[in-house]
Amino acid sequence: MLAWTIYISFAGAVLEVLLPKGKNALARWLALAIATAGLAIGVAGFIAGMGQGHVEIVNAAWVPSMGVHYLLAADGISRVLVLLTGIAAVAGVLFSWNIELRTNQFFAFFFALIGGVYGVFLSFDLFLLFVFYEIAIVPKYFLIAIWGSTRREYAAMKLALYSFVGSAMVLIGLLVAYTASGSHSTALADLAHAGLPVSTQMWVFPLVFTGFAILAGMWPLHTWAPTGHVAAPTAASMLLAGVVMKLGAYGCLRVAIALFPHGLDRWGFAYLGIGSWRDVFALLAVIGIIYGALVALAQSDFKFVIGYSSVSHMGFVLLGLMTLNQIGLDGAVLQMFSHGVIAGLLFAIVGRIVYDRTHTRQLAELETMHLARRLPFAAWAFVIAAVASMGLPGFSGFVAELQVLIGSWSTNPLWTAGAGIGIIVGVAYTWRALQMAFFSDVVPGAHVIEQEQAHTFAAITWPEVTGVALRAGVSLVVGLYPRILLDSIEPAVKALLAGGVQ
């Protein structure tokens, strides 16, 4: 059943292309219908899959002579991320309600991207996974380059090239794994059991991991992320932060770690306490957490704050992956979901609700606008999002980051300490942005109030309210009752760990 998420999305993309020009309202409603259908299937699949482990959906020979399968399956991790993609798609459509330029083309690219993302999360054949992974690259380019803002062509090209370089690294790894295992099959399970030599895994693992981690925003290869997020139209930045970065993290987990577990073994020597690729990537993750947070603290552009906060939060995911223990990996997957929901919400508020009314994202200018009074909905929505983003209890971020920290403590307490610093700086930059944008203490003079009353902002529309409610609600529900997702994630992670990792 879950496979229909892919088909519906691609069919939606084709339908949108074929729509006659000028039927913008039709294009929007069609998009909402497609996205909602995808989400409904995702939810139904998630509920139906509870308590089940790995379930095969489709398994057909695609290129029989080379052992390439059209193999779609789902385990707990896939189901959670499909659910996230569904939420991101619906929210993305809702926050794109005001797109008037080439509306049907916008949604066509949007659904081509969404279809590719669904495909990656459900593919259990490496070749197929790679195909979907690359399908997702091109629509991103056009979404940003056509409908974006600040330096959009530069940002779009940078993002496309970074993604393509990353996928080129993955392709090399795929070819090596395929030929070294005797060219019989590209199914993930077959490759994992092929018994690749440790010496091969030692160099293929970092190659493939880095290739995927580029898209997960790993420092120092994260630089596409802030420029890309800022330039992208709101829905695209929601997708970038919400699901595309998760593609990278998911690839790191499902492909790099699961297929080349011996790449994480110790080298046999250590330099400055670093004795394996695991130490290297964990260190990069911790640097990413702190660096992203510190840079976010110094930004003058509201959207850049969120962009760098994504780098910081994705650092937690990568750190969680490198703990290689049950609780750390659980946390990493949960953080993927949590960040996907929260970052999408933050981008929606900054890019759509605030920017489309004030036409500025400069914190210094927003400070003079008294938005808390003039746009109370935006202010309170951002307060909720900020609290969730800071990782306060009651929201999903808290549970996820806590698990990552516990997992890393049992591996290397120094990592936990570094990540802890990142959390504190995280509170600082979120608070700073919150205060400067909405709750500035510049007292307005009487004539300013008059002026502001003369220029009221456009009213908040129903798609905005629905979108915010959807995302904030999901984060709250998962924060209050994390078992709803963890029950699915834990057995899948356990199976993955048992399948080769240590």
Next chain:
Amino acid sequence: MNYADLFRATLPETVLEVAALLVLLVDLGLLRKAALKTRVASAAWIGIAGCGVAWWAVYAAGHAGFSVGSELLLAGGRIAGVAQVGILVLTAVTLLLLVGAEFTRNAGEYVAVVLMAAAGGLIIAAAQDLLVIFVGLELLSLGLYILTAFAKKSAKSAEASIKYYLFGGMSAAFLLFGFSYFYGLSGTTSLAGIRDAIARSGPSPLLDVAWILVVAGLGFKIAAVPFHLWAPDTYEGAPAPAAAFIASVSKVASFALLLTIGSSWLPPQKSFDLRASELARQLHQYNPAWAHLALILLIVAAASMLVGNLAALAQVSVRRLLAYSAVAHAGYMLLGVATVPHYSIHVEGSAVVFQIPGNMGGSANAVLYYILTYGLTAIGAFGVVDVVERATGSDRLDSFLGLHKRNPHLAAVLLVLFLSLAGIPPLVGFWAKFNLFAAVLHADAGPVSLSLVALAIAMSAVSLYYYLQVLKRAYVMPAADETPIHAHPATLATLLLIALAVVLMGVFPAVLQGWIASFGA
């Protein structure tokens, strides 16, 4: 020598020549007073029909080939069969693009020359003897020089043709010089005879000189660095259908020739008796002699990938961009050619059995897959460029501005074809690359070929940049001029079909692969 056999083996070539004469007859005889449009269309359709009949003739000619005494002159089946059908199909597609073209008033002559050049291609694809190879190459090349110059009113076309001709003449001289060394070394002109003679005598410095001369000659045909200098000028100046023909049919024929030469270094029998005393020498001496050529090919391949992709980054003319990208694609394919004669050995009872690695006939089939799909994509790309060029008067990047508004279908075709050239799945270009690189690594997983494959993949990441430069203008940047561009319905239909084929072959890659394999390993 049996003339009936010769007639049977050269039936496809004969069909093309007859069709060429028929075209001339109809165009210069019956339709002398007809409108240009009618003459172009009728010439193109007769040519296409000729290609269709010749396709049937390829099957009718069968797998036997043609030999004089014990010496095989023309091969049938496998590489020859696939390449011949490929040449016929691609020729027919370039003729379809001719239907809407306006660059010449001499439609009959144009189609006749195309068909004769294609006949040359068919001969090359099947040739197993140095002299036959040379005759075929000259037949093809002379046709191409004429086709390049066919836009008589365009100075660029004349310039391109003269450059092409001078380079071509020189490279033919190199090739012939190399062939004369082979004859001197082995006393025979047959590929199999040369292989046996060299296997007996072992590698020699003279052999290396001969290889280098041959690579220089054939490197010109496939536009590999450093023999690529003619390509940008020719692609830029030639009329678009002629450029498409050069980029596709001529490439298919030349790569088929390289594959034939490579395959001739495979052991002549499928198995040897273990007790035969000559066995050890057989096993060890075929590959070292080939290894020298493989090294030359790999150097040329790496240079082509680097120079082609990096030079393409700087181009403002889309035709020149396509030329440099063709250089790069030739580089990828040469990787495959270099590993064609790799085989694995296993012992069955008292016999040693040779096996080509991989499940699908090894690198040779992967290269065939690549060149056929690349040829089709290149024809489509030139078709789009031609339409845009005729509407805007230039093939510069900026003339593609706002193409999605001016002609959405054309823009969609451009998107599909260029993404396929860049190797984005699920388009056929991606599958061709994956198939090729997997075959190369399967034949030889050593550090050299691994790093060259890595270089190739890295370079295709570079190539995305310049393909996106064109697509960016078509889809992203604002149009300077929004008047619609009209394409001839036949041209547009052909282009849409090509794009559809590129998508379908990418989604169902096993179909074409199975068809190639059906010609036997």
